[in-house]
Amino acid sequence: MENLSHKKILVIYTGGTIGMVSTDHGYDVKTGYLSETIAATRDFYHYNMPEFEVIEYDDLIDSSNIKPERWLSLSKDVIRNYDDYDGFVILHGTDTLTYTSSVLSFMLGNIQKPVIVTGSQIPLSKVRSDGISNIMNSLILACSGDIKEVCVYFNQKLRRGNRTTKISATDFDAFISPNYPSLAYVGIDIDLKKKRLLKRNGTTKLGRFENFKIPKIAILSIFPGMDSDVLDTILKPPLQGLILKTYGAGNIPNDESILRSLANANDRGVVIVNCTQCLYGSVKMGAYKAASGLAKTGVISGFDMTDEAALGKLFYLLSQTDLSQDDVKRAFAVSLQGEVTTDDD
Numbered sequence: 001m002e003n004l005s006h007k008k009i010l011v012i013y014t015g016g017t018i019g020m021v022s023t024d025h026g027y028d029v030k031t032g033y034l035s036e037t038i039a040a041t042r043d044f045y046h047y048n049m050p051e052f053e054v055i056e057y058d059d060l061i062d063s064s065n066i067k068p069e070r071w072l073s074l075s076k077d078v079i080r081n082y083d084d085y086d087g088f089v090i091l092h093g094t095d096t097l098t099y100t101s102s103v104l105s106f107m108l109g110n111i112q113k114p115v116i117v118t119g120s121q122i123p124l125s126k127v128r129s130d131g132i133s134n135i136m137n138s139l140i141l142a143c144s145g146d147i148k149e150v151c152v153y154f155n156q157k158l159r160r161g162n163r164t165t166k167i168s169a170t171d172f173d174a175f176i177s178p179n180y181p182s183l184a185y186v187g188i189d190i191d192l193k194k195k196r197l198l199k200r201n202g203t204t205k206l207g208r209f210e211n212f213k214i215p216k217i218a219i220l221s222i223f224p225g226m227d228s229d230v231l232d233t234i235l236k237p238p239l240q241g242l243i244l245k246t247y248g249a250g251n252i253p254n255d256e257s258i259l260r261s262l263a264n265a266n267d268r269g270v271v272i273v274n275c276t277q278c279l280y281g282s283v284k285m286g287a288y289k290a291a292s293g294l295a296k297t298g299v300i301s302g303f304d305m306t307d308e309a310a311l312g313k314l315f316y317l318l319s320q321t322d323l324s325q326d327d328v329k330r331a332f333a334v335s336l337q338g339e340v341t342t343d344d345d
Helices: 033-039 068-080 097-107 131-141 228-234 256-267 289-297 307-319 325-332
Strands: 008-015 020-023 026-029 051-061 087-091 115-118 150-154 157-160 184-186 190-192 217-221 241-246 271-276
Touching: 008 033, 008 068, 008 131, 033 051, 051 068, 068 097, 087 131, 097 115, 097 150, 097 307, 115 131, 131 150, 131 190, 217 228, 217 307, 228 256, 241 307, 256 271, 256 289, 271 289, 271 307, 271 325, 307 325
Parallel strands: 008 051, 008 087, 087 115, 115 150, 217 241, 241 271
Antiparallel strands: 020 026, 150 157, 157 184, 184 190
């Protein structure tokens, strides 16, 4: 293993399974437990390991309780400490881990350093925990000068943060990246696939939050028999954006009232993004007659983005109060942070 002792990593602990202990009401976070466990684990202080500092949030949470304010605080903490560290590791609960990694990929801007998000399926307080390995390898990957993006590390694989989604509540291999290959495989050696990494132009442009405003966004899955009343309820003001989960390649029922509801919302300024319910593949709104009316209503394609990436991108764009509806729509037609497959991939 390469000697990484000259590197310095900031670890930010937000809560989640990895630092939980058993209580009478089930697993719950315990202040100080994770930091104490890391401090007592000799392998973290091997002479080849990087120097690291752990920031443990005062308000540790189960990640199912996460709110946009936490995304903002994480972004600000990374940017505030950006010049003092070579990389960052965020320890997070697995339930909403990929929402956080997706949002951060946009909010942090054009970073030139690795931000690795990880957690565990079994707490450090229990036998067979996957937490030690996930933290250890995340620290090592956070030292890489080749990684310049937000990633998810879990169970021996590194994936792009805004390409990853959770698929299992019980398996150690809990995450996949359905439409983009893994960035690294960790075994005896660490096999980093450099050609798959996000390419930067060398200019650091970190996110700024002076005019940041948390937007109102919803996700709705189309289902058989759904009528326009459901849509009308969801689309009422102050909603600003909707991720519409459609069938297959982006299809919806041939229902004029549904199309009219979508068109009316678009005319009011709501940005509506068409994402497929399928894990694999892409939205192709012109492929079937059932989707042909969507484009006319102003709905835009989410292509092959995950739900989390579409929400993260919409969250970031709508939070920029100086962007118009057309500006947001145009941004969805391009890849900002490697979140969508382009002709160059």
